[in-house]
Amino acid sequence: TPSLSSEIGNRHDDVTIKEAGDGNLNFVYIVVATRASFIIQQALTYERCIGESLPMIIEGKYFEAVTSKEHGGLCHDYVPQLDHLDRTIGMQCSEPPHIILRKGLITAIEYRFLSEHMFEYMVNSLFYGSLLYRPTTEDKCAAAVNVFVQWLNVVGMWNSVGSIYKEWRLKTIEQTWDLFHQKLNKDESGKAYLPAIYNLIQEEYMKELFHDTLGFGVAKMIRRIGGVDHVEDFESIREGSIRADSEAKALELANSHLKEKQQFLAIGEVISPIMQVQS
Known part of the structure; x- marks a missing residue:
């Protein structure tokens, strides 16, 4: 142009x-x-x-x-x-491109402040752009995006990265959500609700948000494996049998979490079954 x-x-x-x-x-x-x-x-x-x-x-x-x-x-x-x-x-x-985070994770790069940066982005974009903070007239025009779900696509790389990196990656997921949860649980009522009403709905809102996030995340895992739009995490595994085994493990985990998402009360309960997946 x-x-x-x-x-x-x-x-x-x-x-x-x-x-x-x-x-x-x-x-x-x-x-x-x-x-x-x-x-x-x-x-x-x-x-x-x-x-x-x-x-x-x-x-x-x-x-x-x-x-x-x-x-x-x-x-x-x-x-x-x-x-x-x-x-x-x-x-x-x-503006000029940076390194795509997915590519960095595939090559086992540890980003020291990743959970803090993800937390800041989630809070600023999701909380300050939501009905919890904004007036209802503004919220109707606000766009929303769920960034946390990308973190759930971790099982596919289990066969190609070391145990220390696996632990760091899962710990980062846990820290990101915990920071986000702590921020939204503070007494910060925003503009849409009176403080007394906000305090009543806050706990239930966070519970629903957690379950919706988990459900959307694992549904996306299933779609990105069985659908047309595949992800590099799996596609970059050259050995067909290893790739198929990784996809099967991810699908099994996603299916289980999708059916039982209402049973999870904390992010640590989501992480634990992933830690038990063996390469």
Whole structure:
């Protein structure tokens, strides 16, 4: 587009472009030039990994951009800045890319402050963007996203990482949720409820949130294994028998947690069965 072309000085001789998508849905281009660099996501009118026989709408990219902008205003330290959006063609452009967290976890990188950073993002985007804090008129316009569920896709890498890293990864999940839970359990009534009413609903709200999060997370595990949109965690395991065994363990765990999610009262109870999964 003209606006993006102007960012790189309308010179194309020093521009390098690399397609870095996972092949499932969108095209993702990393654009690097002397004057500027950015990442472009281009939605398609069909499922990329299947073809035109499975149509898709490009409006999803617009709503993704709206959510990103909303969360960027609440937690700018952990959300890439959205520089450009073209709703008509389903294209968005954001600041230069960082390392994708999933790739770092696959290669067994330990991020020292990951639980604290995830907690800050969850609180700022979920709590301060929710009805618990915002007036009801604002909440109707607020976009929400569940980031915690990504942490539940951990079983697939059990055969390729060491026990110390497994323990760190699960401990990080537990710490992230505990910090989030502690923050929302504080006497901070926000604007939508009177303090007395807020205190009455707070405990039940957190219980429902925990069960909904767990249910959504394990349902996503099942979809990302049995559906079209697979994840690199499993796809990067080259040995077919090991990959199949890992997927089977993840599906068994997800199925069990989905059926019994109402029985869990704390994140430690969710983590314990995962710790018992043997490679």
